Amino acid sequence: MLGLKASPKGLVGVDITSATVKLIELKGRGQQRRVESYAVRPLREGAVVERRIRNMDDVVEAIGRAVEQARPRSRHAAVAIPPNAAITKTLTLPASLSDEEIEGRIQLESDKHIPFPFNEVAFDFQRLGANTRYPDQQNVLLVACRQQEVGQLTDAVLQAGLEPTAVDIETFALERVFSELRRQLGQGIGESECVALVDLGANMNAFHVLQHGRTLYSRDTVFGGRKLTDHIRQRYGLSLEEAGLAKKRGGLPEDYADQVLMPFVDAVIQQIGRSLQLYYSAGRNPTVKHLILAGGSSVIPGLREKLEASSGMRVEIANPFMHMTINPRVNASALTSDAPALLTACGLAMRARP
Secondary structure, eight states: OOOOSOEEESEEEEEEOSSEEEEEEEESOGGGOEEEEEEEEEOOTTSEETTEESOHHHHHHHHHHHHHHHOOSOOEEEEEEOGGGEEEEEEEEETTOOHHHHHHHHHHTHHHHOSSOGGGEEEEEEEEEEOSSOTTEEEEEEEEEEHHHHHHHHHHHHHTTOEEEEEEEHHHHHHHHHHHHHHHHOTTOOTTSEEEEEEEOSSOEEEEEEETTEEEEEEEESOOTHHHHHHHHHHHTOOHHHHHHHHHHOOOOTTHIIIIIHHHHHHHHHHHHHHHHHHHHTSSOOOEEEEEEESTTTTOTTHHHHHHHHHOSEEEEOOTTTTSEEOTTSOHHHHHHHGGGOHHHHHHHTTEEO
16 A cells, blocks of 8 residues: 555554654644644664564554554554655656556556566556646656555554554655745745755664755765764663653763763764765755754754854754644643654645645
8 A cells, every 4th residue: 555645634644763653643734734643652672673663563562652642533544664665756658548547557567667576566656747848648656665565564553553544655754744844944935945954863864955845865874863872871871761861851960061962963963064065966956055953863952053053054943833733732842842853754644634
């Protein structure tokens, strides 16, 4: 099951990463969206490795705890597979073809478009409109991946008591939520201006450049907030959980800022600078004017300010909920704190019909 088409009214976005399960439910559409429920629950180390589920029981338990905490009204769930697990391709097909005929054409010509056996494939497509060069042709977006990639995710949410309704690609979820991040930057930001989005996860640093709401460039680096957590744990003799809490809440010895925090901040900035250099060296790419930090490690003290000073760009911490209303039963302060890490889950939930 892949879902590029309309999703049901009321949808829960579920993002399963190497460190946490994140769940959010939105209602409405456009500028009238409201956060109905959300939850973030930790995962045991090793349950998910490189975005692949390695311990299904641990993942199901974490999703179940997130559902219990959030108490979403909808049971329909959308999940996402990483972009490196899927292929996307724009096909040019006769404009006269119906959906059934497009599906049949894709099946017939699968060996041209999909690099693995068709009996192992889950796929979907979406019409993109008329081809600008040939009026009698249409552009069709094809997305395909192995069924086992889809099966793991849908089994996990199903066992946790949700109904898997759609499987998306993380890139599409990110592009969808980017409309809210652009609103966060303000009215003065033109559609043609390039924005870099840096997602600092537990183990990965994902660097994206977007223009006109589409991803121009992406680069992943094996470097994330877990390095800082591990350094805290080793230096101060804490458990992994204690180190993670200390990283967020403070209370560490006086030498923490100079000896641990600032070297990590400098390493993050170097990684971002390297990604920018590679982006520019990849071709005649447009200039990045703004930078948005996302992910659980984006709120590390001093990172935004130091990155802004070193890059000369405006730097914001991602908050896709800034212009949404919030159900009174949701802890608004906690949501704001967790917002930078909820981009994929939010983008998935934004698929819902009004």
